[in-house]
Each structure stands twice: as C-alpha cells, then as structure tokens.
Amino acid sequence: MIKAVFFDLDDTLVDTSRLAEMARRNAIENMVRHGLPVDFDTAYHELLELINEYGSNFSRHFDYLLRRLDLPNNPKWIAAGVIAYHNTKFAYLKSVRGARRVLLELKKSGYKLGIITDGDPIKQWEKVIRLELDDYFDGVFISDYLGVKKPHPKIFQKALRKMGVEPGEAIMVGDRLYSDIYGAKQVGMKTAWFKYGKYADRELEYLEYADFTVERLEDVLDVVRGLNLEEEERADKEVHAG
Amino acid sequence: MIKAVFFDLDDTLVDTSRLAEMARRNAIENMVRHGLPVDFDTAYHELLELINEYGSNFSRHFDYLLRRLDLPNNPKWIAAGVIAYHNTKFAYLKSVRGARRVLLELKKSGYKLGIITDGDPIKQWEKVIRLELDDYFDGVFISDYLGVKKPHPKIFQKALRKMGVEPGEAIMVGDRLYSDIYGAKQVGMKTAWFKYGKYADRELEYLEYADFTVERLEDVLDVVRGLNLEEEERADKEVHAG
Numbered sequence: 001m002i003k004a005v006f007f008d009l010d011d012t013l014v015d016t017s018r019l020a021e022m023a024r025r026n027a028i029e030n031m032v033r034h035g036l037p038v039d040f041d042t043a044y045h046e047l048l049e050l051i052n053e054y055g056s057n058f059s060r061h062f063d064y065l066l067r068r069l070d071l072p073n074n075p076k077w078i079a080a081g082v083i084a085y086h087n088t089k090f091a092y093l094k095s096v097r098g099a100r101r102v103l104l105e106l107k108k109s110g111y112k113l114g115i116i117t118d119g120d121p122i123k124q125w126e127k128v129i130r131l132e133l134d135d136y137f138d139g140v141f142i143s144d145y146l147g148v149k150k151p152h153p154k155i156f157q158k159a160l161r162k163m164g165v166e167p168g169e170a171i172m173v174g175d176r177l178y179s180d181i182y183g184a185k186q187v188g189m190k191t192a193w194f195k196y197g198k199y200a201d202r203e204l205e206y207l208e209y210a211d212f213t214v215e216r217l218e219d220v221l222d223v224v225r226g227l228n229l230e231e232e233e234r235a236d237k238e239v240h241a242g
Numbered sequence: 243m244i245k246a247v248f249f250d251l252d253d254t255l256v257d258t259s260r261l262a263e264m265a266r267r268n269a270i271e272n273m274v275r276h277g278l279p280v281d282f283d284t285a286y287h288e289l290l291e292l293i294n295e296y297g298s299n300f301s302r303h304f305d306y307l308l309r310r311l312d313l314p315n316n317p318k319w320i321a322a323g324v325i326a327y328h329n330t331k332f333a334y335l336k337s338v339r340g341a342r343r344v345l346l347e348l349k350k351s352g353y354k355l356g357i358i359t360d361g362d363p364i365k366q367w368e369k370v371i372r373l374e375l376d377d378y379f380d381g382v383f384i385s386d387y388l389g390v391k392k393p394h395p396k397i398f399q400k401a402l403r404k405m406g407v408e409p410g411e412a413i414m415v416g417d418r419l420y421s422d423i424y425g426a427k428q429v430g431m432k433t434a435w436f437k438y439g440k441y442a443d444r445e446l447e448y449l450e451y452a453d454f455t456v457e458r459l460e461d462v463l464d465v466v467r468g469l470n471l472e473e474e475e476r477a478d479k480e481v482h483a484g
Contacts, residue, residue: 075366075367075384076376078364079365079367086328121317122324126321129321130325
C-alpha cells in the first residue's frame with residue numbers, strides 16, 4: 001500500500017533546465033547590448049562550454065566567460081549579464097505542467113508528500129517558496145544538507161524514517177534514472193521515471209530500476225492509484241481465500 | 243570654469259539606504275511568515291546589530307542571524323529572507339528625487355558627467371544599469387576596482403585624468419563629508435555636499451571642505467551655473483580691465 005509519494009525537484013516539479021537556458025540567453029543578449037564586443041552566438045556557445053566544464057552552480061560564469069573570450073574584466077558587462085540572468089529566473093520560474101494538480105490530488109487523497117533533491121539547500125528552498133509549493137509537503141530533504149548526493153541511500157532512508165513509512169509504502173518520482181530511480185530502488189522504494197527534459201534519453205542503462213515510466217507528470221496519479229488498487233484486490237482475494 | 247560634474251552613487255543618485263531598510267524589514271517579515279519562531283522586533287533588531295558589526299556587504303547575514311538567535315540553521319527560513327530581500331531590491335530600486343532631471347539638464351548644457359563610488363564593481367554597475375543611468379555618464383569610477391577607497395586621492399585623480407579635466411574644472415557632489423567632500427577637496431576639486439539620508443548629520447568635522455551644501459539634488463544645477471556665471475563675469479571684467 002503506497003502511503004507516501006516523493007518527488008525530485010529540478011525538472012520534475014520545477015522547470016529548471018528550460019528556465020536556465022532562457023536566463024543564459026537573456027544574460028548574453030544583455031551583455032552584448034551593454035557593449036560586450038562579441039556576437040551573441042560566439043559568447044553563448046563559449047558560456048555553454050564553460051558551464052559544461054565547471055558545472056551549472058559555478059558562481060563566476062560571467063567572469064570566466066570574459067577570460068575565455070580574451071576580454072578585459074569589465075564589471076559593467078558582468079553586471080548586465082547578472083541582471084538579465086536574475087530577472088529571467090525571477091520572472092519565469094515555473095512549475096512543470098501538471099505539477100500543482102498532481103500534488104493537490106495526492107494531498108486530497110491523503111498521501112504524504114515529500115521532496116528529495118540534490119543542490120544547495122537555500123537555492124532549492126528558494127524555488128519551493130517562490131512557487132508557493134511548501135504547504136503541499138510534509139518533508140523536504142536536500143542532500144547537500146546531509147553531506148551526500150543522490151543516489152546515496154542515506155538521503156532516501158532519512159526521508160522514509162522522518163515521514164514514518166516503510167520503503168515498500170513509498171514511491172519516488174524523478175527525471176534522473178541514475179540518481180532518482182536507481183537510488184530509490186536500492187533502498188526498496190517503488191519508482192516512477194518522469195521521462196522529461198534533457199535527461200529523457202540519458203542514463204538508460206538504469207532503466208531496469210524504473211517500475212513505471214511516465215511522460216506527463218499527471219500520469220503519476222494513475223500509477224499511484226493503480227498500485228493501491230492492485231494491493232486492495234490482492235487483500236480482497238486473501239480474505240476470500242481465507 | 244566647471245566642465246565636469248562627478249556624483250557619488252549610493253544615497254546621492256540612488257536611494258540605497260532607504261531601499262536597504264525596506265529590504266531588511268521585508269526579509270524578516272517573510273522569515274517569520276515561513277516559521278521563524280521569533281517575533282519581528284526581536285529578529286529585526288538582532289539583524290540591525292549584526293549589520294552594524296559585520297557591515298552591510300557581509301554575505302551571510304541570515305545565517306548569522308539564526309546563530310545569534312540560538313536557532314538551528316534552517317535553509318527554509320534563510321531562503322524566505324533571501325527571496326524577500328531580493329524581491330524588494332529589484333522592485334523598489336529608485337533614483338534619488340530629482341536625479342534624472344539634474345543629469346539631463348547638465349548633459350544638455352554640455353557638462354561631462356561621471357560617477358565616483360566605493361563598493362563592489364558589479365553591484366554598483368547593477369544599480370546604474372537597472373536604473374538605466376549609464377547613458378548619462380562619460381565615466382564610472384569604482385574605487386574597489388582600483389584597490390582604494392574614497393577619500394583616497396587616487397580615485398579622484400584617475401577620474402579627472404580619464405575625463406580630461408583639471409581639478410579646478412570639476413565639482414564633486416556626494417552625501418559623505420569625509421569620503422566625497424574631503425576627498426575631492428584634497429585633490430583641488432570644487433565640492434557640493436548633498437545633505438541627505440543617514441549621513442546628513444554625521445562627519446560634520448569635515449564640513450569646512452564643502453564649498454556648497456545642497457538639500458535637494460536639483461540645487462546642484464544652480465551651484466554649477468552660479469560657479470560658471472561668476473567665472474564669466476570675472477573673465478568679462480578682465481577683458482574690460484585689459
């Protein structure tokens with residue numbers, strides 16, 4: 001019997017990758033507008049390469065971009081990038097289509113809801129609070145806060161313990177086959193892979209750990225209801241057999 | 243003959259202190275709303291004390307606030323504070339009353355305009371660009387970028403050299419008697435103290451270095467015109483005497 005549903009945050013509940021792409025494009029556009037002496041495509045592709053090498057949470061993207069382009073460190077250009085980047089992130093932060101309906105329906109049906117996510121705790125909470133998602137959740141578990149990263153079992157085990165459910169009573173929904181699906185399955189949870197965003201065709205070697213694959217977040221409702229219906233039918237049969 | 247007018251940025255062109263106070267109040271209010279178990283006044287006064295001790299550019303205000311209140315490090319509360327702080331700063335960033343008119347009039351009259359400011363270069367440029375003030379200025383000189391702080395003469399000298407004017411051909415307008423007025427006077431510039439904001443009654447021991455005191459930014463127009471009128475009259479007299 002499923003009692004708790006856990007969600008990953010980025011690209012599962014929050015449309016992070018799409019937002020980041022918009023924010024980066026707008027940043028470069030604003031840098032060029034304020035005098036960056038390079039065309040948009042050159043600067044944008046250099047930025048993507050840089051993010052690829054240093055990671056998306058690196059705090060000095062625009063600094064390093066100027067170095068890579070052999071340009072002087074001009075704080076005006078950097079400020080123009082920072083402004084457009086932040087404005088975009090604040091104005092266009094959106095939940096994934098269907099997310100709010102799924103959470104509401106699950107909540108109404110009495111399920112416990114949790115978030116299990118990697119990332120900087122303050123930044124992750126910023127997304128949750130800005131989208132006013134916090135009231136839906138009984139627990140938010142952020143791996144950096146525990147000193148581990150998904151798929152480390154510690155974060156899943158802590159979430160289960162804090163929410164008072166057994167692994168078999170919980171399902172994990174996430175876009176990453178490795179960190180979300182393989183991770184949750186390792187500790188005995190049910191798993192639903194949300195085939196969405198840039199990881200929709202990656203890490204397929206972990207596909208075997210997904211009990212379900214959904215292409216729309218709303219399909220999670222059917223998955224959870226289906227699992228509990230099966231369980232009820234089995235209980236019924238056992239009663240009749242007994 | 244005055245050819246160039248230099249302005250300080252914070253609390254001269256940009257209403258920084260008022261904005262910071264609003265942002266801090268809103269931050270505490272949002273932290274309490276998201277569960278900070280302390281009343282507004284206690285938390286707000288603790289924050290003011292902290293800023294007083296660590297300075298307003300310290301990056302871990304909310305972290306340290308929780309420590310001072312003997313509370314656990316809860317990223318949700320910190321995120322709530324960060325969101326409200328940033329939202330306020332982005333939504334309410336305003337130029338000082340009259341600033342835009344003064345800049346426009348001076349520009350129309352053919353004066354060179356510059357900014358001489360302390361602070362983090364990227365953050366200072368952010369304010370200039372967000373308020374779309376950048377097109378008014380022929381030069382923006384940020385002390386941290388040169389490794390000094392006002393009233394160090396280096397920043398004033400560099401600004402004069404870059405703008406191609408002699409010290410006697412330039413006037414500095416700023417709210418700080420020590421850093422702006424004493425600083426500019428040291429290198430031989432004319433000075434107009436803008437008696438405004440939290441420094442309106444401080445550092446009065448440097449008042450003797452102010453050639454003029456203005457209580458409205460728009461009065462800078464009269465100061466500059468008055469100086470040049472005097473100069474013209476003197477030149478006229480010399481011609482007639484000659």
